[in-house]
Amino acid sequence: AQSVTQLDSQVPVFEEAPVELRCNYSSSVSVYLFWYVQYPNQGLQLLLKYLSGSTLVKGINGFEAEFNKSQTSFHLRKPSVHISDTAEYFCAVREFGNEKLTFGTGTRLTIIP
């Protein structure tokens, strides 16, 4: 069965500083990987996804992530954060041929002015 681990439940970062949110996954088959953002009392918005090909994927709002198959990781990065990036971030995995998305427990990103 697939699973996702987000080790950091909360990450405080100063405005304009870089940030990395960590995600590790487990699966016995090939997977698609995703990062979603959730603002308070809202649904999920897709930041970026890895389907195949280049292991470095770029998403919206200046975020990027790198797929590392050997380490089964898909860490999210942004070189310079803004107050508007304050939100909950979820990493998710989906096995090939399976419709179910499996999410991590989320990382709350707090930007300090």
Place this chain on the structure above:
Amino acid sequence: DTGVSQDPRHKITKRGQNVTFRCDPISEHNRLYWYRQTLGQGPEFLTYFQNEAQLEKSRLLSDRFSAERPKGSFSTLEIQRTEQGDSAMYLCASSLFSGSYNEQFFGPGTRLTVL
């Protein structure tokens, strides 16, 4: 093109009452999904439909839960005899499946509070 919509956005109910939520997918999307998100957790898959057929149900979907998509368009999720543990955000998503990768688009969710 409107996104996925859910109604109501918020529902407060007393323990033991029945509640029903509605989800309207993106037009022409043939797959529809329900997820549940409890406080401090990521969303968990409940079930999904292709057109009107319910193709998969999670073990999280107890006998008190029932989901339908009668005409292959909107879907309803009913919870009977609600319990305090049912308090959560219920998220709906839809996708257009055509044999390859299909992306799920999420609605804003229905937040249920059981008193």
